[in-house]
Amino acid sequence: MRQPQAVRAGLIGGAVVLYLGAVGMLERFSERSIIVGLIRFNLVVMMAAFFVFALFAYRRATGEANTSLGTGITAGTVAGVTTGVVVIILSLLVDAGVDVRSMFLRISPAFFEAITLGTNPYLGLVILAVIGAVMGAAAGGFRRLQPTPRTIVITVVGTVLLLGLGARLFIPMLQGLGIPTAWLYRSDALTILGAVIVSVLAVVIRLYLQRKGGFRKALTEVPGVTPSNVRPILFALGAIAVLAAPWIGKQFVADVLGTVGLYILLGLGLNIVVGYAGLLDLGYVAFFAVGAYTVALLTARSSSMVGATIFDLAPEPLTNFWVALPITLVVAVVIGILIGAPVLRLRGDYLAIVTLGFGEIIRVLILSDWLKPIFGGPQGITEVADVPAFGADTNDPRVLYYLIIAFALISLFIAGRLKNSRVGRAWAAMREDEDIAEGMGVSVIKYKLLAFAMGAAVGCLGGAFFPAKLGVANPGSFTLLVSINVLAVVVLGGMGSIPGVIVGSAILVGLPELLREFGEYRLHIYGAILVMIMILKPEGLIPDRRRALELHAEEPHESVGPLTAAATPGVQ
Amino acid sequence: MSLLELKGVSIRFGGVQAVKDVDFHADLGEIVGVIGPNGAGKTTLFNIVTGFYTPDEGSMVFDGANISGLKPNALTRLGMARTFQSVRLFNAMTVLENAMVGQHTRTKTGLTGALIKGKATLEEEAMITAKAQEALGFFGQRLLPRQNQLASSMAYADRRRLEIARAMATEPKLLLLDEPAAGMNPAEKEQLIEQVGRLRDEKGYSIVLIEHDMPVIKSVSDRVVALDHGIKIAEGTYDQVASNQQVIEAYLGKAGDDARGDMDDEVST
Amino acid sequence: MTTSARRSSLGIFSRLPVRRIVLIVLGVIITVAAIAGARATLATGQYSGRVWQDLFVQGLARGSVYALIALGYTLVYGILLIINFAHGEVFMAGAFTTLFLAGYLSSSGFMASQPVLSLLIMLAFSALVSMGVALLLERIAYRPLRGAPRLVPLITAIGASLFLQYTFRGFYGEQVRAYPNIPGLTGDWNIFGISIDRPRVVVIGAAILIWSSLYVFIERTKTGRAMRAVGEDREIASLMGIDVDRVIVITFAIGGALAGMAGILFILLFNQASFDMGFVPGLKAFTAAVLGGIGSITGAALGGLVLGLIEAVGPILFLSGAGIPSVGQLTSVVSFTILVLVLIFLPGGFLGAPEEKRA
Known part of the structure; x- marks a missing residue:
């Protein structure tokens, strides 16, 4: 072969498509239309795979192959043919009576249907090869595009995918705003006409903004908006959008945004511990649980169990949410210090396992038969009282949404203030070099405990809402996965970076909510995204100024893989 | 009068007697040079004085207070500051922030202060910045114009200077410099000699410095102490120590490996 | 600030090791409670010598599996200083596919x-x-991240762990599947007059054999020496002509192979496989590696065995006498409490690097 790189990329691309089929994703995705009668999500994913690996072929190619359309076409065709040939082999095996499904469960008729786009394996081979070749050529062509047409292509594809996939979010929002949706959506997919209209609209807006030099500049052309007040105006618009969201989007939107807000809250707390002070905490869920259970114990009608069995009280809530909250804070801070104290001198990785252990201890204890009289075992604590707000007891998700937003803002404020203060500098010094920080007069023990306590306080705030929202506190919600999610939010956004936490939450918590219908693949995709983002942007999506400067100063790394080297062209 | 007074200080690591029965003092306004071959226990002595190691035996008095068993942060508060043989800055912080950390023990904004950010906090922040910039300004135009760069991005000699500036920002009485001239070219060494003099004359610090570079020791030291194998083998003016037979033997015996870096002495993480 | 203000805040606490004292008191309280619990349990006479014997062997067998998985963590950590959080999934991949x-x-x-x-x-x-999964993991998830801040590979590993779990769930389904019984491995064997479940004997024996071969490999072979050299100082090792990338690949390959074999031994004990079977043993093995002193091969074996024993014997011995119901649920409470206690007094684990001598 004259183009070994292209063939290699094509083979990998084919393997990826087959993988997606073998785990059942293509089959599941084929149930989802993006544009009615035209394109389903499985086809989108396959096309994307062919396209991406054709691009990959160019990345590796040198000399003439780097510009020739042939490279992309070769890669795409090889990918398509590989997929098709393996599918034919599989179908022959099935026909010959080999029970492939006894091992690979998803190699079912639906698998063949999804991967051959509803035809038979032989026709499928032809179709896949053609699609591969077309996408390969598209990849080659895309690379040659001038910036403006390139923007147009990206805008059209992005808009259609976003609106198509987010149908379940956008339909209620549009209806909430009183906009009819029949022209745009039929059931959960875009109509052809709708797709064309929104694409044209998006391109026009995008190009207009580009000509005006960006959104902000364009905004200043509106009467009354000047360069000096554009920031506050943007801020006000954002605030209105956040406040209005639960009203225009019905409960689903409020739920999603509320969960994002909750993770912002938790992320900001953990960011203090991990990002500011450099203490790796893998058991952050412990504080979430402490917050939830303390509030639940204090405000549940059934709690009861403690009250009734130990103090012989009537089954009435001990107090209301607002009294319980400060008590919870104190409890969390005490537990934060108790957890922090024994492990202060441990190195980073040891700290990780010990904190993880504490998280598990707390989860196991609330689940256990032993403490069931207090924590209710697997059922948890039920009948948690509603939150008194606006003169009434309520569990209206909208009210809770506002509460979460309010508390997220408070922790945003706390995190921001602490960061650029004497305390924040002491933490940063400790994170950089513990011995020297101590040599400069920083009491390492005091500041570590302070970090744990602050992190605990913020984390338990997040937990406190939990029983208020669901009416119960049960152990199923406090698994290691929560700790991992929060840590991922922090690192993905960029350690120590406050805007990073917000963006990280939106992506890692918000997006999976949109993809809820692919439920069984949520964590699958989540894991893949986590790996990809970390490889492409190890400093996080919105790096903290310090770390960003540091990473860039150290470029180039000694042995960077092809992915990093090529994916961060703006870095040097 | 003695600012720092060590009597009979010893420490051992496993089977190695790193420092043995050393008496050491530094008077107010004095510059003391500490010399000795690699592994002589110089940096270990620094680590003992600054609280990184706790000596097995011996008494230590600083500024009239018994300091044995005190932690490094407490000693910084009392007025002791140091630099490190292998430059150790807070790399992911800016030059200015490095120096600002030096002000830690001289300021008191805590959690509430940082959160409320009232007048007192703002004034203190302004003062911290001013003092940090003053310390950076000691090195003329080397550090101040680069105050918003990351410490890790600075040139080597500037990183050494920044370490001194960070120590200065702690407002010390006694400054301990661990091989400040290491890796510097002759011109930079000249500058350093002049700067060490100014640190004493203008800032009023007493100074103890470890140095391998004999011309530097000769130019700056009022008094020189020589260590070998953890034992003090000579003390006096530069000329007295340099002509001491034991000192000459200690150096000649190890003439071959008078290279850089007693790594084994360094505080390790 | 003036001199007078400097002196003021140096109280007695600057000198007294308050934290240390609190920790020691805490440690003593927990130890006393544990001894009291153990005495109470033994006093009930509820458990015969036969039961203890059985628990002990069960703990050793489980610990042997932990030890083999822990070796993978320890080898990778020793060389790259990263926690390969997805190692439990490497273990699952082999066991489930087989x-x-x-x-x-x-x-x-x-x-x-x-x-x-x-x-x-x-x-x-x-x-x-x-081994294949471990090598893919190294190539795709870790190699591009050499030199990145330390938390980054950890997050990547967590992502890879989820990805692998769900990949195998996608391939083979989500049900727990039963393994066929290996004939000849049912019933007991009589060893030194004690009758022991046959699978347990095989597991313990195989683990000893595998561990010893690894030990000899690391200590005696050229590749083993190269691995140790890279673990000591990667830069110097590469200056000495060692191909660091190759050593890292070999390390992952060995760790993966050990995990795969541990998977089969695990199967011998529990007879079933599922996509999430790797998570808990992975976590336990990681704990074992830390307990023994991460980076140490002997430590991994020791940590694994100790953890296995604690898990098998601990809950019943320490807790059941205190009248606590369903002590089996509290296994991880016991094991993590002991981990914390060990780390308080031996911050580097059993065989880790000793702490710096410092104030």
Whole structure:
């Protein structure tokens, strides 16, 4: 072969498509239309795979192959043919009576249907090869595009995918705003006409903004908006959008945004511990649980169990949410210090396992038969009282949404203030070099405990809402996965970076909510995204100024893989 | 009068007697040079004085207070500051922030202060910045114009200077410099000699410095102490120590490996 | 600030090791409680010597599996200083995939006629699968991240762990699947007058054999020396002409193979496989590696065995006497409490680097 790189990329691309089929994703995705009668999500994913690996072929190619359309076409065709040939082999095996499904469960008729786009394996081979070749050529062509047409292509594809996939979010929002949706959506997919209209609209807006030099500049052309007040105006618009969201989007939107807000809250707390002070905490869920259970114990009608069995009280809530909250804070801070104290001198990785252990201890204890009289075992604590707000007891998700937003803002404020203060500098010094920080007069023990306590306080705030929202506190919600999610939010956004936490939450918590219908693949995709983002942007999506400067100063790394080297062209 | 007074200080690591029965003092306004071959226990002595190691035996008095068993942060508060043989800055912080950390023990904004950010906090922040910039300004135009760069991005000699500036920002009485001239070219060494003099004359610090570079020791030291194998083998003016037979033997015996870096002495993480 | 203000805040606490004292008191309280619990348990006479014996052997067998998985954590950590959080999934990949081979061997009658050979084939196959997964993991998830801040590979590993779990769930389904029984491995063997479950004997024996071969490999072979050199100082090792990338690949390969074999031993004990079977043993093995002193091969073995024993014996011994119901649920409370206690007094684990001498 004259183009070994292209063939290699094509083979990998084919393997990826087959993988997606073998785990059942293509089959599941084929149930989802993006544009009615035209394109389903499985086809989108396959096309994307062919396209991406054709691009990959160019990345590796040198000399003439780097510009020739042939490279992309070769890669795409090889990918398509590989997929098709393996599918034919599989179908022959099935026909010959080999029970492939006894091992690979998803190699079912639906698998063949999804991967051959509803035809038979032989026709499928032809179709896949053609699609591969077309996408390969598209990849080659895309690379040659001038910036403006390139923007147009990206805008059209992005808009259609976003609106198509987010149908379940956008339909209620549009209806909430009183906009009819029949022209745009039929059931959960875009109509052809709708797709064309929104694409044209998006391109026009995008190009207009580009000509005006960006959104902000364009905004200043509106009467009354000047360069000096554009920031506050943007801020006000954002605030209105956040406040209005639960009203225009019905409960689903409020739920999603509320969960994002909750993770912002938790992320900001953990960011203090991990990002500011450099203490790796893998058991952050412990504080979430402490917050939830303390509030639940204090405000549940059934709690009861403690009250009734130990103090012989009537089954009435001990107090209301607002009294319980400060008590919870104190409890969390005490537990934060108790957890922090024994492990202060441990190195980073040891700290990780010990904190993880504490998280598990707390989860196991609330689940256990032993403490069931207090924590209710697997059922948890039920009948948690509603939150008194606006003169009434309520569990209206909208009210809770506002509460979460309010508390997220408070922790945003706390995190921001602490960061650029004497305390924040002491933490940063400790994170950089513990011995020297101590040599400069920083009491390492005091500041570590302070970090744990602050992190605990913020984390338990997040937990406190939990029983208020669901009416119960049960152990199923406090698994290691929560700790991992929060840590991922922090690192993905960029350690120590406050805007990073917000963006990280939106992506890692918000997006999976949109993809809820692919439920069984949520964590699958989540894991893949986590790996990809970390490889492409190890400093996080919105790096903290310090770390960003540091990473860039150290470029180039000694042995960077092809992915990093090529994916961060703006870095040097 | 003695600012720092060590009597009979010893420490051992496993089977190695790193420092043995050393008496050491530094008077107010004095510059003391500490010399000795690699592994002589110089940096270990620094680590003992600054609280990184706790000596097995011996008494230590600083500024009239018994300091044995005190932690490094407490000693910084009392007025002791140091630099490190292998430059150790807070790399992911800016030059200015490095120096600002030096002000830690001289300021008191805590959690509430940082959160409320009232007048007192703002004034203190302004003062911290001013003092940090003053310390950076000691090195003329080397550090101040680069105050918003990351410490890790600075040139080597500037990183050494920044370490001194960070120590200065702690407002010390006694400054301990661990091989400040290491890796510097002759011109930079000249500058350093002049700067060490100014640190004493203008800032009023007493100074103890470890140095391998004999011309530097000769130019700056009022008094020189020589260590070998953890034992003090000579003390006096530069000329007295340099002509001491034991000192000459200690150096000649190890003439071959008078290279850089007693790594084994360094505080390790 | 002036001199007078400097002196003021140096109280007695500057000198007194308050934290240390609190921790020691805490440690003593927990130890006393544990001894009291153990005495109470023994006083009930509820558990016979036979039961204890059984628990002990069970703990050793489980600990042997932990030890083999822990070696993978320790080897990778020793060289790259990263926690390969996805190692539990490497273990699962081998054990789960071998299920189908075992099914074939069993249904074709080969297993009935050649049980020992079957077991060896399964071990080798599982080791190969796990090794493949470990190598892919290294190539795709870790190699691009050399030199990145330390938390980054950890997050990548967590992502990879989820990805692998759900990949195998996608491939093989979400049900727990039963392994075919290996003939000849049911019932007991009489060893030193004690009758022991046959699978446990095989597991403990195999683990000892595998561990010893690894030890000899690391200590005696050229590649082993290269691995140790890279663990000491990567830069210097590469200056000495060692191909660091190759050593890292070998390390992952060995760790993966060990995990794959551990997977089959695990199967011998529990007879079933599922996509999430790797998570808990992975976590336990990581704990074992830290307990023994991460980076130390002997430490991993010691940590694994100790953890296995604690888990098997601990809850009943320490807790059941105190009248606590369903002590089995509290296994991880006991094991993590002991981990914390060990780390308080030996911050580097049993065989880790000792702490710096400092104030």
